[in-house]
Amino acid sequence: xxxxxxxxxxxxxxxxxxxxxxxxxxxxxxxxxxxxxxxxxxxxxxxxxxxxxxxx
Amino acid sequence: xxxxxxxxxxxxxxxxxxxxxxxxxxxxxxxxxxxxxxxxxxxxxxxxxxxxxxxxxxxxxxxxxxxxxxxxxxxxxxxxxxxxxxxxxxxxxxxxxxxxxxxxxxxxxxxxxxxxxxxxxxxxxxxxxxxxxxxxxxxxxxxxxxxxxxxxxxxxxxxxxxxxxxxxxxxxxxxxxxxxxxxxxxxxxxxxxxxxxxxxxxxxxxxxxxxxxxxxxxxxxxxxxxxxxxxxxxxxxxxxxxxxxxxxxxxxxxxxxxxxxxxxxxxxxxxxxxxxxxxxxxxxxxxxxxxxxxxxxxxxxxxxxxxxxxxxxxxxxxxxxxxxxxxxxxxxxxxxxxxxxxxxxxxxxxxxxxxxxxxxxxxxxxxxxxxxxxxxxxxxxxxxxxxxxxxxxxxxxxxxxxxxxxxxxxxxxxxxxxxxxxxxxxxxxxxxxxxxxxxxxxxxxxxxxxxxxxxxxxxxxxxxxxxxxxxxxxxxxxxxxxxxxxxxxxxxxxxxxxxxxxxxxxxxxxxxxxxxxxxxxxxxxxxxxxxxxxxxxxxxxxxxxxxxxxxxxxxxxxxxxxxxxxxxxxxxxxxx
Ligand code: HEM
Ligand SMILES: [Cu+2]
Numbered sequence: 001x002x003x004x005x006x007x008x009x010x011x012x013x014x015x016x017x018x019x020x021x022x023x024x025x026x027x028x029x030x031x032x033x034x035x036x037x038x039x040x041x042x043x044x045x046x047x048x049x050x051x052x053x054x055x056x
Numbered sequence: 057x058x059x060x061x062x063x064x065x066x067x068x069x070x071x072x073x074x075x076x077x078x079x080x081x082x083x084x085x086x087x088x089x090x091x092x093x094x095x096x097x098x099x100x101x102x103x104x105x106x107x108x109x110x111x112x113x114x115x116x117x118x119x120x121x122x123x124x125x126x127x128x129x130x131x132x133x134x135x136x137x138x139x140x141x142x143x144x145x146x147x148x149x150x151x152x153x154x155x156x157x158x159x160x161x162x163x164x165x166x167x168x169x170x171x172x173x174x175x176x177x178x179x180x181x182x183x184x185x186x187x188x189x190x191x192x193x194x195x196x197x198x199x200x201x202x203x204x205x206x207x208x209x210x211x212x213x214x215x216x217x218x219x220x221x222x223x224x225x226x227x228x229x230x231x232x233x234x235x236x237x238x239x240x241x242x243x244x245x246x247x248x249x250x251x252x253x254x255x256x257x258x259x260x261x262x263x264x265x266x267x268x269x270x271x272x273x274x275x276x277x278x279x280x281x282x283x284x285x286x287x288x289x290x291x292x293x294x295x296x297x298x299x300x301x302x303x304x305x306x307x308x309x310x311x312x313x314x315x316x317x318x319x320x321x322x323x324x325x326x327x328x329x330x331x332x333x334x335x336x337x338x339x340x341x342x343x344x345x346x347x348x349x350x351x352x353x354x355x356x357x358x359x360x361x362x363x364x365x366x367x368x369x370x371x372x373x374x375x376x377x378x379x380x381x382x383x384x385x386x387x388x389x390x391x392x393x394x395x396x397x398x399x400x401x402x403x404x405x406x407x408x409x410x411x412x413x414x415x416x417x418x419x420x421x422x423x424x425x426x427x428x429x430x431x432x433x434x435x436x437x438x439x440x441x442x443x444x445x446x447x448x449x450x451x452x453x454x455x456x457x458x459x460x461x462x463x464x465x466x467x468x469x470x471x472x473x474x475x476x477x478x479x480x481x482x483x484x485x486x487x488x489x490x491x492x493x494x495x496x497x498x499x500x501x502x503x504x505x506x507x508x509x510x511x512x513x514x515x516x517x518x519x520x521x522x523x524x525x526x527x528x529x530x531x532x533x534x535x536x537x538x539x540x541x542x543x544x545x546x547x548x549x550x551x552x553x554x555x556x557x558x559x560x561x562x563x564x565x566x567x568x569x570x571x572x573x574x575x576x577x578x579x580x581x582x583x584x585x586x587x588x589x590x591x592x593x594x595x596x597x598x599x600x601x602x603x604x605x606x607x608x609x610x611x612x613x614x615x616x617x618x619x620x621x622x623x624x625x626x627x628x629x630x631x632x
Binding site: 029042045046 | 217220232233238241242245246248249252253256273275276279280283287316319320323326327328330331333334337342343344347350351355
């Protein structure tokens with residue numbers, strides 16, 4: 001966790017890999033973290049529940 | 057001239073911003089208040105479930121159970137987590153918090169909300185337990201209180217995100233955010249989903265309690281509610297795992313074995329942990345097996361994989377750090393020579409072991425659709441989650457508090473001997489409670505049940521004598537855990553009031569959310585957080601031999617336990 005204060009940043013020039021770009025983007029992560037459960041758990045679940053035929 | 061708002065802790069080197077620090081303190085202290093209330097009622101609940109004592113009346117039992125679950129699972133943990141978020145964003149990134157005034161608004165909403173819920177409980181007409189399943193009605197202020205509390209927490213999450221943005225703009229750090237901050241981000245993201253789901257279901261339920269809506273479908277309620285109920289537990293997992301990494305770094309100077317692997321594991325949490333909410337609906341009709349199996353198997357196993365990665369890399373990085381210091385003999389010298397008398401370490405390590413071995417294994421086993429039928433709604437379930445949330449999360453939070461009292465509050469801990477023993481008393485008591493609740497549940501004892509002797513029921517049922525004995529032992533474990541919990545509260549509050557001041561600027565008020573004397577804040581802008589030295593790759597896995605052996609033991613226990621349950625299922629539910 002703790003980082004070294006006097007270390008010079010040497011990696012600035014290198015291209016940042018795609019995965020790291022994703023991990024460095026909090027709002028993209030937020031989007032994914034809300035989308036996944038909303039689609040697979042909530043929306044899918046609710047669709048199944050409302051498609052149960054009603055008994056009259 | 058910009059004001060000087062930061063101070064650097066001379067013991068830890070950490071930078072604290074005046075407003076963020078006050079917010080951390082206020083949230084943490086309020087959390088401990090709810091831990092005290094909830095823990096005391098937990099004791100009464102446990103003593104009622106002990107058949108020989110059967111302490112409370114039926115009505116008081118359900119009241120106590122409702123308060124226990126809500127105060128401790130929701131209020132204690134979320135208040136403390138807000139403090140963790142401020143710490144992970146402002147202190148670790150050396151950044152001013154975004155909109156601290158809104159932070160206080162959020163805090164105020166959480167205080168008002170939780171107070172309303174407590175008032176509703178004590179008025180006696182809202183003993184609906186923390187799940188508040190419809191159509192069981194609570195008073196409108198109960199739901200309103202939960203909603204206000206959630207809005208307050210949501211504000212805290214957005215301030216966390218805002219602080220990340222400021223830190224990036226003002227370039228307070230180089231490269232990526234530290235792993236602990238990344239873990240806290242995971243927690244905040246899951247929290248936002250959790251709170252949104254809560255709003256979707258609790259706002260209509262509130263309107264229903266006021267008479268504006270006349271029907272809420274129970275299955276719909278349960279499905280959406282568990283997106284809140286389950287995901288909120290995953291906020292805890294992300295938060296306590298982050299603290300494990302923090303403690304490994306603080307105490308051992310340990311660096312993550314691989315930033316890449318640990319961050320990817322957190323990403324698996326973000327994507328998949330919340331889908332496992334479906335394991336609470338496994339016994340419900342109306343949703344298909346496809347939905348259940350997709351969410352609880354495929355998705356959940358990916359999240360479990362992530363937990364196993366953390367379970368391997370946290371002790372692994374400690375092992376590597378210890379071996380570098382020369383504790384290199386045999387498989388386990390690094391562990392034997394760990395600071396077992398320091399509650400920051402012992403608390404964290406006990407939390408990790410019990411979380412993984414008991415909470416993790418029982419969780420995966422009962423998340424299996426078929427096996428779930430053996431234990432659904434039995435007291436096995438509280439057995440499982442006291443290992444996860446009462447030991448895994450709560451004991452981890454206790455452990456980091458022992459670090460924060462000197463560093464954040466600038467007070468010395470009182471009663472060093474009691475501090476040394478507290479994690480063992482609490483962890484040991486909880487271990488007994490958990491194991492024997494698991495045992496009694498396997499024999500069919502229901503959860504949330506006031507009288508399993510059915511003394512005045514028309515239809516009689518007799519549980520096995522072993523089950524009754526196990527509940528008795530569980531009660532003893534609960535008592536021990538309550539002693540450990542009370543000790544923690546005494547030490548924490550006692551240190552804040554009577555502990556020796558480590559900084560002349562610390563006052564009684566500054567223990568409870570006010571800033572310290574302004575002369576303490578003498579840094580205008582902390583130095584930039586630099587990049588960590590480049591990882592040494594390659595030998596980490598080989599160096600952590602002891603951890604590897606622990607992992608194999610874990611795997612073997614898991615396989616054996618899974619097999620036993622599958623066998624048991626086949627015997628109580630014969631096929632063919
Ligand atoms: C002081 C130590 C504690 C004792 C003796 C204790 C005891 C118990 C017992 C015996 C039950 C089961 C009641 C039943 O189903 O009939 C229970 C339920 C529960 N406990 Fe604890 N517990 C303690 C601490 C904690 C902590 C630290 C947490 C979480 C952070 C926690 C969270 C819960 C929750 C969420 C329930 C479920 C309530 C419900 O079914 O509505 N407990 N506790
Ligand atoms: Cu769950």
